[in-house]
Amino acid sequence: MQHFEITQLLEAIYFRYGYDFRHYARASLERKVINRLRLAKLVNISAMTCKILYEPSFFNLFLKDMSVTVTEMFRDPYVFKKIRTSVCQHLKTYSRVNIWHVGCATGEEAYSMAILLDEEGLLPRTRIYATDYNNHSLELATRGNYKADKMPQYNENYLKSGGKSSLSHYYQQQGNIINFDDSLKKYITFANHNLMKDQVFAQMHLVFCRNVLIYFDATLQNSVLNLLKESLIHRGFLILGDKESLDFSQQREYFENYANKERIYRLCANL
Amino acid sequence: MPIKKESTDFAPTYEALVIGVSAGGLKALSAIIPSLPSDFPLPIVIVPHRKHETEDYLVSYLNKRSSLTVLSASIGAPIKQGCVYIAPSGYHLLIERDKTFSLSIDGKVNYSIPSIDILFDSAAIAYQETLIGLILTGANNDGSLGLRSINFYHGLSLVQDPKSAEFSVMPQTAISTTHVNYILPLVDISDFLIRLLME
Numbered sequence: 092m093q094h095f096e097i098t099q100l101l102e103a104i105y106f107r108y109g110y111d112f113r114h115y116a117r118a119s120l121e122r123k124v125i126n127r128l129r130l131a132k133l134v135n136i137s138a139m140t141c142k143i144l145y146e147p148s149f150f151n152l153f154l155k156d157m158s159v160t161v162t163e164m165f166r167d168p169y170v171f172k173k174i175r176t177s178v179c180q181h182l183k184t185y186s187r188v189n190i191w192h193v194g195c196a197t198g199e200e201a202y203s204m205a206i207l208l209d210e211e212g213l214l215p216r217t218r219i220y221a222t223d224y225n226n227h228s229l230e231l232a233t234r235g236n237y238k239a240d241k242m243p244q245y246n247e248n249y250l251k252s253g254g255k256s257s258l259s260h261y262y263q264q265q266g267n268i269i270n271f272d273d274s275l276k277k278y279i280t281f282a283n284h285n286l287m288k289d290q291v292f293a294q295m296h297l298v299f300c301r302n303v304l305i306y307f308d309a310t311l312q313n314s315v316l317n318l319l320k321e322s323l324i325h326r327g328f329l330i331l332g333d334k335e336s337l338d339f340s341q342q343r344e345y346f347e348n349y350a351n352k353e354r355i356y357r358l359c360a361n362l
Numbered sequence: 363m364p365i366k367k368e369s370t371d372f373a374p375t376y377e378a379l380v381i382g383v384s385a386g387g388l389k390a391l392s393a394i395i396p397s398l399p400s401d402f403p404l405p406i407v408i409v410p411h412r413k414h415e416t417e418d419y420l421v422s423y424l425n426k427r428s429s430l431t432v433l434s435a436s437i438g439a440p441i442k443q444g445c446v447y448i449a450p451s452g453y454h455l456l457i458e459r460d461k462t463f464s465l466s467i468d469g470k471v472n473y474s475i476p477s478i479d480i481l482f483d484s485a486a487i488a489y490q491e492t493l494i495g496l497i498l499t500g501a502n503n504d505g506s507l508g509l510r511s512i513n514f515y516h517g518l519s520l521v522q523d524p525k526s527a528e529f530s531v532m533p534q535t536a537i538s539t540t541h542v543n544y545i546l547p548l549v550d551i552s553d554f555l556i557r558l559l560m561e
Binding site for chain 1: 488
């Protein structure tokens with residue numbers, strides 16, 4: 092019954108707003124729906140479907156629930172170390188470099204990458220695109236304000252990733268808020284992009300899509316991976332989250348393993 | 363302490379065992395998992411609280427000592443008998459209705475990622491009355507609401523006797539939050555499971 096009602100809810104959302112959550116992994120989605128149901132004091136999911144159909148503001152709440160806003164700087168430092176010591180050698184052979192952070196949430200990973208590229212001398216020739224469908228997250232990301240008490244942990248990650256100075260070199264602190272320097276921000280474009288309906292918008296040398304696919308079922312994973320493949324230049328790089336892999340995907344044959352543990356893939360030469 | 367079996371009209375067929383454990387977990391799991399035979403009939407899924415590390419020490423430690431195969435739970439993998447799946451650190455582990463795993467990095471629940479409640483809630487929906495849930499030692503409240511979900515779907519709820527727990531808060535909270543079918547001392551748990559499921 093609950094399963095049926097959620098299927099109906101997702102159909103209603105697709106019909107009314109064009110957001111297609113029908114191919115999201117269901118267990119995690121179901122949990123968020125039930126949480127919202129309780130907070131809104133609704134009697135059942137069918138009542139929630141009705142409210143979503145007739146109240147766009149309530150749908151916005153649902154959208155916010157569904158978007159993942161958890162992220163951190165230099166998450167899995169060994170991945171950034173590999174980028175720094177190995178992938179950058181390839182990026183340096185291009186006169187212009189485009190990088191895409193898919194599902195960037197509040198932007199921590201994009202700033203991490205800007206810092207890394209700055210230290211490797213690549214930033215001035217790079218454009219970093221960081222996209223999400225949650226406008227609220229994008230607003231926070233564009234501002235570049237973060238809580239200062241998170242910085243010691245982030246600095247530790249940064250140093251483990253091969254950071255060459257100190258994270259504090261890149262931001263100004265006021266009270267418990269830090270703000271990243273404009274010298275980083277001017278290379279990052281934060282923009283709304285919805286993987287469920289939007290298309291490729293630029294040719295990328297490197298795409299980060301970490302811990303995005305875990306929320307999708309096999310069908311949506313495949314269509315997203317196809318989109319990412321289409322967005323990559325010849326021999327471009329794709330980085331997935333540490334529990335994600337291409338192994339069971341239809342796109343597997345187009346990619347070679349560049350670094351196994353780091354989940355770095357590269358488009359094959361003979362495509 | 364003797365185990366008194368609750369009277370039931372029919373013996374349900376169980377399909378999976380989920381375990382939640384926090385502080386004191388290594389010792390508690392070492393007292394249970396290695397004592398189970400290789401033909402133990404249910405897949406086992408464990409959420410242990412621990413620091414986010416890339417190398418999973420707990421998996422290799424338990425695997426070396428067990429006749430069951432202990433491995434890290436991975437996305438989309440079918441859940442099979444003969445295997446003990448450990449939630450990867452830094453991710454919530456969920457079970458889908460088609461009995462495969464999924465992961466999420468949504469915020470911490472009960473200060474924890476992975477959270478026991480998240481696994482138990484999703485497993486209760488997926489397995490309904492064929493699920494067994496077990497709460498072991500721990501110093502926080504995670505798992506109590508999850509065990510309540512298992513009860514709601516008429517699964518079997520087990521809790522380690524707080525007196526036998528290195529940290530009693532978690533089992534104690536579970537007992538005071540929801541109805542518990544059996545409260546078992548640590549040393550009796552593996553025997554209890556074998557008798558319940560294999561005899």
